[in-house]
Amino acid sequence: MVRMLRPLTRAVTYTRWLHLVVAIVWSSLWLFVDEAWWTQVTAAVLLGLAGLLPIMRVVEGFQARLLLIGRRQDGASEEIVTTPSVTWADRGRTVVWLEARLCLGWTVAHLSVQLPLLAVDLASTAFGTEPLGDGFVSVNGQHWWHAVLAPVPLVLCAVVVVWSGHFVTALAKRLLGPSPAERMAALEERTEQLLERTRIARELHDSIGHALTVAVVQAGAARAAGDPEFTDRALSAIEETGRAALEDLERVLGVLRESQKPVSSRPTLVDADRLLESARASGAKVDAEVTGPVDTLPGPVSREGYRILQEALTNVLRHAGAVPAHVSVQVTGDTLVLAIRNPLTDPVPGPGPGRGSGLRGIRERAALLGGRARTGPDEGGWQVHVELPLS
Template identity: 70%
Template sequence: MVRLLRPFGRAVTYTRWLHLGISIVWPSLWLFVREEWWIWVVAAVALAPAALVPAMRTVEGLQARLLLTGHRHDQGSTDIVVAPSRSWSDRGRLVVWLEARLLLGYVTTMLSAQLLFATLDLVSAPFRRDSERVGPIPFEGHHWWHLLLVPLLLVTLGMVVLASGRLITALALRLLGPSPAERLAAMEERTEQLLERTRIAGELHDSIGHALTVAVVQAGAARAAGDPAFTDRALAAIEETGRAALEDLERVLGVLRESERPVSSRPTLTDADRLLESARASGTKVDVETTGPLGSVPGPVSREGYRILQESLTNVLRHGGSVPAAVRIAVVDGTLTLEIRNPLTAEIPGPGRGSGLRGIRERAALLGGHARTGPDEGDWQVHVELPVS
């Protein structure tokens, strides 16, 4: 019993009833001027051209969200669209919606009114004169048992209100919901958001991981060396790397706070010198060979190439320690090639779990390239090829 009565304790049950009543207000005003059946036909015909106005979909969507689902535009569900009509399919569905709402509103309102008047008749039947009849159903005589029929009519009225509300809501979800093109656009937007989250996670991993690795290596080397001059250089390198990491962190947080913020400020391969200097300051000898115009590499490829180089140098410091590294950056025949090699060593095993190498492969695959990582002729090699077209 409680389960059956629960819907009648929700405000949305009655706002749906109100929504249906609103749909027949304007034709009903005409009836006060001239009571003719053809007014309803005129009203139905007039709705068709109104539905062709793109903004009408926004009006109907906002009203349906508020009264049928109980959500406002800034809080509501995406099942009912509040955007203007973009295609003839949207306009066609809106025509069907307006006509169905008018018809269902008329039927529901008339049934509700008749049931209410009939209830008043039953309540007043034992006390009124025969000429005082309110509703359409005649109840002859003045019998007390007429009152026993009141609960039946009230239950019927409740069922009409509940069923009509659920039916109009189902129609709204079907006819005012997103079209296949809008669903596809929403899916693409969601995919872009997930890719952006993955990219930001990679940004934080690469930037902060590199800074922490440099700081740990420099601090350990300074403590082991016991040389004030070396300690000063180590502290300077930690300071510079930490400052760069803070800038990266602030930029990434800015992207999170402002979804429309451009990413053009991200570092590219033309800014790779600071990575190389940071690695050298940590005690790693880095030999660099550059071929081709790095400035001609498209922004997305150059930015991802920078992150790949950063993660590779971080792995050198984390797992190899102060070992020499050879870096080759080449732009030849429409392909950007990055190769980082360092001698294999077991002196510093490092705590890595392979997420950085996996990130390198994912970045390369996302840009249509490929990456190879692993031992090669006594060295550890990261070899990445990215198309620049």
């Protein structure tokens, strides 16, 4: 019983009823012109023509969201759009919505008045008085058992109000909801957001991971050396790398705070010297060879190439330490080739928590640009070989 009465305690039940009653205001005004049937037909036709206007979809969408959905936070309001009609299909659905809402509104408004009148007539005749006689059902005679039937019209009225509210809400989601093209556009936008989040996570992994690795290696080397001059150089390298990581972190957090903010000022291969100097300051003997016009590389290729080089050097410092490393950056024809090679000082690390995510990130970056990456042991050393197409 409580479950059946619960809809009557919700404000949205009555705002939905109000939404339907408001729909008949337009056609009711024509009754002042003439009560003939043609006035109502004219009102319906003019309402349908108004539905062809793109702005009507906005008006009806906002009204439906406000009165049919209410303040529910379950995302239901997103099922009703508030954008102008773009295609004739959208306009046609708006016309159908307006006409259906008009017919349903007249029916619900009529029943909302007549059913309580019927209950009053039944109660009146049960106590021996004359019925009002304005109801759509005539109550004849004066019988005591009319008092038993008197609550029935009121229950039916409550059912009409609740059921019509659910029906008009479902109808609004169907007719005022996004079209297939809009759903596809929303899905593409959602996919872009997920890809952007994945890219940001990868950016943070590469940038912060590199900074922490350099800091750990430098601190360990400074403590082991016991040389004040070397310690000063190590602290300077830690400071420079940490400052760069903070800049990357601030930029990424800015993108997260402002979803519409474009990603800008990301480092490219033109800034590769900063990575090489950071690795050298950490004790690694880095031999770099750059061939071709790096400064003319396409933006996405140059940015992803920078991150791949950063992750590769981070792996050298993390797993091999201060060892000689050879870095080759070649721009040949329509391909960018990155090759980073270093000797192995420890056995190849096996799988474990947190291991392999950097190498997996390198392969994912290459795959996203249509390239390929090979990572692993090679002739007694470790090699990262990446080829990225420029087109």
